Amino acid sequence: MSKFLKVLIAACVIAGPVSAGTYGLGRTATSDEVKAWDTDIRPDGVGLPVGSGTVAQGEEVFADKCAACHGDFGEAVGRWPVLSGGHGSLADDRPVKTVGSYWPYLSTAYDYIYRAMPFGNAQSLSSDEVYALVAYILYVNDTVDDEAFTLSNENFLSVEQENAGGFFMDNRSEVEYPKFTRSVCMDNCKDVVEITARAAVVDVTPEETAAAAAENSTTNEEVETVVVEEVAMPVLNEELVAKGAKVFKKCKACHKVGAKAKNSTGPHLNGIFGSAVGANEKFKYSKGMKAAASEGLMWDAENLRTFLKKPKDLIKKTKMSFKGLKKDKDLDAIIEYLKSVSN
Amino acid sequence: MGQNTTRRGFIKAGVAVGAGLAAGKAAAQSDPLITEVQEWNQVLGFGVDERPYGIPSPYEKAVKRRSVPWLTADPISSINFTPLHDLDGIITPNGLCFERHHGGVAEYDPAAHRLMINGLVDNELIFTMEDIMRFPRENHVYFLECAANSGMEWRGAQLNGCQFTHGMIHNVMYTGVPLRLLLEEAGVKTEGKWLLAEGADASGLTRSIPMDKALDDCLVAFKMNGEALRPEQGYPLRLVVPGWEGNMWIKWLRRLEVGDQPWHHREETSKYTDLMEDGTARRFTWVMDAKSVITNPSPQAPITHGSGPTVLTGLAWSGRGTIPRVDVTIDGGKNWHAARMSGPSLDKSMHRFYYEFDWDGSDLLLQSRAHDSTGYVQPTKDALREIRGTNSIYHNNAIQTWYVNKEGVAENVEIS
Known part of the structure; x- marks a missing residue:
């Protein structure tokens, strides 16, 4: 019998108290590791x-x-x-x-x-x-x-919470199981049946519009991109774009990009590079952003860099609660990425 | 064949009914699909490596997960639904298993994954994925149902489609290591009665699990339906908690802490507690009660062939065992019929049922009623509401009704 099989059988035989180290796999955690995760x-x-x-x-x-x-x-x-x-x-x-x-x-x-x-x-x-x-x-x-x-x-x-006493252990086994463990009627169980509620009346089921149903089509109706001034787009550095996509993970809780992007906590960023500040008509901007827009500020590489390094340095009263990107290489990458979603 | 959910789809279906009536055994005209050589009979198709990882036929593109945008604030912390009406058998294909994330899908190299066991154990341990793959494995088919499945239906019939009313569920074969073996490796101290499972994603989701369950049938799984877990299902490692609510099946599992009492974290206090009519709330409602739903016909899958032989099918499951029996009615519960069960009957797995009947073309009121192996019978909505009110959100396992009109169009309704 192989050693492995013997170990297997041993593992099956040892019931009851849980004993340590049957297989000797894994290693002991350091106290710093436990402290970091616990x-x-x-x-x-x-x-x-x-x-x-x-x-x-x-x-x-x-x-x-x-x-x-x-x-x-x-x-x-x-x-x-x-x-x-x-x-x-x-x-x-x-x-x-x-x-x-x-x-x-x-x-x-x-x-x-x-x-x-x-x-x-x-x-x-x-x-x-x-x-x-x-x-x-x-x-x-x-x-x-x-x-x-x-x-x-x-x-x-x-500090005591007002609803501290508002919870009780699952009691379905006492309150529900006996009631629902039952024999059921199979024939001639009722005389009349009437419809009492209809989902069609409530009408909250998502509808797939003809455009959306045409799936892989490249039309992009949900996204309204306002590009005030055409800016010649340089050839993209794809490696930098890929790095920028990773950096963008810090942004995507509030900002969406891509075909289905909509405004959320922040405006969607399709077409942001080269566009005018505050140009998304459907988004409710902060006063600071509106003021910058009225001054004709543009989202060119320089302004994006200043803003993303420390938002309040460019627009003092922005609502964007982001502390900024410290590293130049992250700034390079994110700007390249924003270019890529603006092409 | 995939059905879309649009009204236009229903209208098309209505037109098809006419064609269906005209067809039948007597049809005499020859079918050009047979009498003429078709393109695919003649020219060559693509070769073996065209699609190194296979994908469904382009004619199946309507078969997909869908979401209900108004349910959540943001698609990153949101949910979508399995297209149950487009599937058959009991296994859910990996790419169609519904998704629920609290901080988006964490995607990272499995070589960077670590699993820690700490707390009331003899040895606090760290495992790599390679370590985990060296423990003995088991294979089990289990359903995973979100506790909020059908949660939008408490106040009345709301969503038109079993994908939306019942699609927070999937059923796959897991390959994984019994959690018991990992806990034994660390050595659980006698006062260790609870386990905290924690995910490695940006929500760091945590749930408290009683030690009895952890040592009973839980798995630490790395494969689903034979291949690696999909990223949206917690790649490279997830917890499997058979028969219990999906939120406990921690994805991206990175830590198991043994303790002497539960933690009462957000997902077991603020969420996943069941508010009763009097304002108090049940907690630790872990087990998923027996439930069933007719998947065809249903609002997204109307009857398009007109009267005559008709296949009714659906799914049933219970967190407490198997489903030996499902009853089906087509007249709103005046008379019930025993459905035909087909496919494997596995513990805490989905079961497939069929009821074939000769449709006379009149209005139908369809319901299914599951019986589980403990004798529990799926309740009506009103019976549940009587006990729980309408604000509990979770654990709605009530009988579902579809109304099918003379055109074969189906709608989510409630009946007396």
């Missing part, structure tokens, strides 16, 4: 890092990094998640489930904000910033009312 937080506070932040600090971070999707006070833009309000609404016909009205534990907010936010730039916030953001979310939910309130690892567990 950032999860539990309701009992296990995992909370040392740090603190005030409501006022949180408001600043929120305005800069969160408000573009979640709104200035957590009220949300479009269909992005609402973070505030909805208090006492859970039994209503249209409940509003927010961090304040629904989330049972504050630890969940800390854990989630660090691991997944801001959307498209996860795990970039310092622990002080996360404490400040959680404090601000408490503030917009009226859980705390003092802008000087400081949330820290010291007082974190003293």
Whole structure:
């Protein structure tokens, strides 16, 4: 019998207590590795890092990094998640489930904000910033009312969420299974059947228009590109374009490109290179961007470089909450990529 | 054949009914497709390496995943749906398995993938993909259903098409290592009762899983239907949690932490909890109850051939076992018929059923009702609403009704 088979059989025989190292595969994790990935937080506070932040600090971070999707006070833009309000609404016909009205534990907010936010730039916030953001979310939910309130690892567990007691373990096995484990009628089960609701009346099913159904066609009706002035397009450096596509991952949470691109948190960027600033008629620009547009500013390579290096250096009051690209090679690549989507 | 979802498609289908009536055994005119030599009978087709990775016929291009744009804020954190009405058998082709991402599809070199096991274990371990491939593997066919499948239908009939009402599901064969073997390798301490599974994507999605389930039948899978996981399904490694809601099947699986209590993270508090009418909410509603749906005829797949022999088919599944029986009605539940089950009956897998009947061309009200191997029978929408209200979003496993009119056009409806 092969050694491998013997090991296999051994693995099957050992039941009950889970014993270590049957196969000797893998290696021991270093403490730095575990520390780097084990950032999860539990309701009992296990995992909370040392740090603190005030409501006022949180408001600043929120305005800069969160408000573009979640709104200035957590009220949300479009269909992005609402973070505030909805208090006492859970039994209503249209409940509003927010961090304040629904989330049972504050630890969940800390854990989630660090691991997944801001959307498209996860795990970039310092622990002080996360404490400040959680404090601000408490503030917009009226859980705390003092802008000087400081949330820290010291007082974190003293904050109680209003819906902490609002959850119970799955009870389908008691409440539903006995009821639905049943014998059924097969013949002459009812006399009359009437239609009581129709999807056609609601009419929310996506329709594929004739244009969209013609699939691989090159027409591009959804995208309206406004190119004010024709700029001669140089031959593209494809390698740089490919690098730029990778850099663009930092942008795509807010900006779309390609045949199906639509405006979202930011305007779509098809045709952006060589176009006038603020030229997308369907997008609601910031005052700063509108002012730049009225001055006739163009998205040429130079202006794109200044803007993408540090947005507020070019347009002071832009809403774009992006800190900028530090490396010149990233700037070269992204500009080449934006050219490629403008051809 | 793929059907499109447009009204124009329905009208065309209506026209086809007339043609269907005219056809039949008596047709006498010769068919030029037979009497004349066709182009493909004569000139050569393309050679073996034209498509090194095969793709469906261009005539099948309407067979694809579709989304409902108004459901989510952004296509990066969104969902699309499996075209159930275009498929048969029980296996979902890899490219048609519905997608749900919370931070887009992470695409990276499997050589850069690491799986960490930490927490209450004897040895905190790191595995490479190469390490994982050296453990004994198993093959299992399981359905993966999103807990929110049919979630838009709680308040009434909303979406016209089983792709949209029931398409947050797929059923593939997974190849992977039993999670138990990996946990044994690290050595779970006696107080280790919970497992936190974490993804490597930009949402870092996490779920708490009770240790009993982890040691029972979970897999750490790297293949689906024989080939590597698709990027949108968590390439190179995903968790398989048979019979339980899809959100727990962590994609891009990078970490398993053993703990003594659950973590109550976002996807098990804010989301994937079932709000009841009184404002309280069920949590840890993991098991997917027995459910079925008729895939043909359905709104995207009308009857185009007119009256006469008609094939009705659909899918059924249960998170608690197999489906030995499905009942079908064509008159809105006045009378029911035992459907014919066909294909393998596997634990926690989709099952295929058929009911062939002679359509008299009158209005139809179609429903299917699954019975699972524990004796549980799929409930009506009203029975579920009576217990849960209409705001629970998740775990809607109610009986679905399609109304088919005399032209063969089908619509999503509710009946008395």
